[in-house]
Amino acid sequence: MMDVARTAGxxxxxxxxxxxxxxxxxxxxxxxxxxAIDELGYVLDQSAGSLSSKRTGFVAVLIPSIxxxxxxxxxxxxxxxxxxTGLQILLGYTDYSIEKEETLIESMxxxxxxxxxxxxxxxxxxxxxxxxxxxxxxxxxxxxxxxxVRHVVGFSNAEAEEGLVKFLYKxxxxxxxxxxxxxxxxxxxxDRRLGYERGMAAMGLKxxxxxxxxxxxxxxxxxGEALSKLVDVWPEVEAAIxxxxxxxxxxxxxxxxxxxxxxxxxxxxxxxxxxxxxxxFPSITTxxxxxxxxxxxxxALLKRAIEGERSGKxxxxxxxxxxxxxxxxxxx
Amino acid sequence: MMDVARTAGxxxxxxxxxxxxxxxxxxxxxxxxxxAIDELGYVLDQSAGSLSSKRTGFVAVLIPSIxxxxxxxxxxxxxxxxxxTGLQILLGYTDYSIEKEETLIESMxxxxxxxxxxxxxxxxxxxxxxxxxxxxxxxxxxxxxxxxVRHVVGFSNAEAEEGLVKFLYKxxxxxxxxxxxxxxxxxxxxDRRLGYERGMAAMGLKxxxxxxxxxxxxxxxxxGEALSKLVDVWPEVEAAIxxxxxxxxxxxxxxxxxxxxxxxxxxxxxxxxxxxxxxxFPSITTxxxxxxxxxxxxxALLKRAIEGERSGKxxxxxxxxxxxxxxxxxxx
DNA sequence: TCCATATATGTTATCGATAACATATTGGAG
DNA sequence: CTCCAATATGTTATCGATAACATATATGGA
Numbered sequence: 048m049m050d051v052a053r054t055a056g057x058x059x060x061x062x063x064x065x066x067x068x069x070x071x072x073x074x075x076x077x078x079x080x081x082x083a084i085d086e087l088g089y090v091l092d093q094s095a096g097s098l099s100s101k102r103t104g105f106v107a108v109l110i111p112s113i114x115x116x117x118x119x120x121x122x123x124x125x126x127x128x129x130x131x132t133g134l135q136i137l138l139g140y141t142d143y144s145i146e147k148e149e150t151l152i153e154s155m156x157x158x159x160x161x162x163x164x165x166x167x168x169x170x171x172x173x174x175x176x177x178x179x180x181x182x183x184x185x186x187x188x189x190x191x192x193x194x195x196v197r198h199v200v201g202f203s204n205a206e207a208e209e210g211l212v213k214f215l216y217k218x219x220x221x222x223x224x225x226x227x228x229x230x231x232x233x234x235x236x237x238d239r240r241l242g243y244e245r246g247m248a249a250m251g252l253k254x255x256x257x258x259x260x261x262x263x264x265x266x267x268x269x270x271g272e273a274l275s276k277l278v279d280v281w282p283e284v285e286a287a288i289x290x291x292x293x294x295x296x297x298x299x300x301x302x303x304x305x306x307x308x309x310x311x312x313x314x315x316x317x318x319x320x321x322x323x324x325x326x327x328f329p330s331i332t333t334x335x336x337x338x339x340x341x342x343x344x345x346x347a348l349l350k351r352a353i354e355g356e357r358s359g360k361x362x363x364x365x366x367x368x369x370x371x372x373x374x375x376x377x378x379x
Numbered sequence: 380m381m382d383v384a385r386t387a388g389x390x391x392x393x394x395x396x397x398x399x400x401x402x403x404x405x406x407x408x409x410x411x412x413x414x415a416i417d418e419l420g421y422v423l424d425q426s427a428g429s430l431s432s433k434r435t436g437f438v439a440v441l442i443p444s445i446x447x448x449x450x451x452x453x454x455x456x457x458x459x460x461x462x463x464t465g466l467q468i469l470l471g472y473t474d475y476s477i478e479k480e481e482t483l484i485e486s487m488x489x490x491x492x493x494x495x496x497x498x499x500x501x502x503x504x505x506x507x508x509x510x511x512x513x514x515x516x517x518x519x520x521x522x523x524x525x526x527x528v529r530h531v532v533g534f535s536n537a538e539a540e541e542g543l544v545k546f547l548y549k550x551x552x553x554x555x556x557x558x559x560x561x562x563x564x565x566x567x568x569x570d571r572r573l574g575y576e577r578g579m580a581a582m583g584l585k586x587x588x589x590x591x592x593x594x595x596x597x598x599x600x601x602x603g604e605a606l607s608k609l610v611d612v613w614p615e616v617e618a619a620i621x622x623x624x625x626x627x628x629x630x631x632x633x634x635x636x637x638x639x640x641x642x643x644x645x646x647x648x649x650x651x652x653x654x655x656x657x658x659x660f661p662s663i664t665t666x667x668x669x670x671x672x673x674x675x676x677x678x679a680l681l682k683r684a685i686e687g688e689r690s691g692k693x694x695x696x697x698x699x700x701x702x703x704x705x706x707x708x709x710x711x
Numbered sequence: 712t713c714c715a716t717a718t719a720t721g722t723t724a725t726c727g728a729t730a731a732c733a734t735a736t737t738g739g740a741g
Numbered sequence: 742c743t744c745c746a747a748t749a750t751g752t753t754a755t756c757g758a759t760a761a762c763a764t765a766t767a768t769g770g771a
Contacts, residue, residue: 059728060729063728073749096727096729101756123446137467138470140455154467156422157424404718423757426757715768715771716767722763729754729755729756734752736747737747
């Protein structure tokens, strides 16, 4: 920067100002500086700048997996919402593990982000402490934690899934099964199973049928295998709710291969409104959860929260509920 | 850090050493320091550290889109390869635009990454200059640029697609069409079209049939619409090669809806070996390109390159070819 | 026993920018 | 023509760690 300053015949402070908008600087000077920058091929060193200004421009975002179009959509929404703010996302993958989340939170905090976004409301004790003492805005998204750290953007997976059970009940289905992952690592998956059970109970259906198959995230193939198991174990089953659209699609394909008519012999429903559920043949009934919106709303909230911190006025804790809805399609 | 040092009764330098492995420090001292850190809830400030050590631990990675499982897989491969190295990925989305890429490169360079990875070999002049003068290892992945900036990890999309045309030819198909995006923003898509044309020419098939539909990335739905258009315009068509598996799946679904038998009435092929191509019914013939491997190899290369820079010995430019293969399935 | 080497810790200067404050310049109202 | 406020620029100290060098202590072989 000193080289640039010398070339342009100004002080480094003026160069610094020229590179930041909103500073008072003469047009001619700015042009001269820009020419010098171009000439010398100078690129601002933001790491030095953030040390001094205490603004890194980072936002840490932890999602379970990048290979899941739901979270990818959320990341895109977040990214779009932060476009033009100069805030940059530091993305981390927890691989559905809260232990890995803890490690990631610490390594992220070392970068001094201006806010942290985590997926879900379940953390290790130490992880939670990190979040609470970080001194920056924290957003938990995708779930509705009973005891949020601070801000929340999401919806109740259980409630949404319960709605799906009720929808199927109204359509006349009674022997409804649930296909999900084996472990409880995926809290959203566990929540959906809970919703299934609640829904069944609410409709007075005593007999629940749950097939657990594979560790999250459940793939298409595993959805197919789970369906095989399901019809072997409970041949009388009339409908299968899958923990996500991917597994639902796998189940649908398996039905096609086995010659099981959808929905007359067996109905299939998914979760998440992935593109595949609308494009599949038959198309798949699902719960649309507006992943992009979760990300976008989180981004918008972050902007306000960070602005608040910068001006010294922290904003109050917010809980933003995103909407969801059963989307009826050909498969039920 | 001074607080920690005082609490543990050592100097800040010793605290700094305790937090870095590979430094000589007495076990008792390290434990004492760790206790102080825990007690005070101290979190290392890496931005200050990188300013001093000139090692940010960042790697900038630019991909066209996060909502594409191919690139998501590559990102995962990269992430896995860098696991445990302390290198953190700064991910950016170019949205298939080299102008946006240019902007991103500059804003990434301001963070002083230790290496840059870009997708594809086409850049704006300024973007290319940034890469050339960055003074850090540069990797272009997914394509084989004619004039690489430095390292390359990828394969020839054209060659791969040409192989697919030849495969279909051997199977007896002659009237082969190509379904892709309208613009040339997606250089890999353009490359694949080129491969289609070359393949047709090589097989002595004069009549090419190309349907352009939508801007990249082409969705499933657009694949279906493109297929409709295709059979309207050229009812005699025997096979359709789609620019990616997503559009191929859309085309397959559209065929099912229209009652066009696959592959007897029309054969469908995709590109990329997405999970959906193997799970779909009928399953879809595609070109497996090992996206994860591209990412993983890139990561491994980065480790060596960065290690080289740190020890003052830059490694020579490398070009790593990843493999691909036609995967025959039910749809052809 | 003694010195050479390895190990453990401290001191000082510095990384490259920006905040905070100080100063110079400009433009227009009176 | 003043003079004040707004605008433009400069000076100095500092952000929080680590590199480089200096020093102290332990270890072990001749």
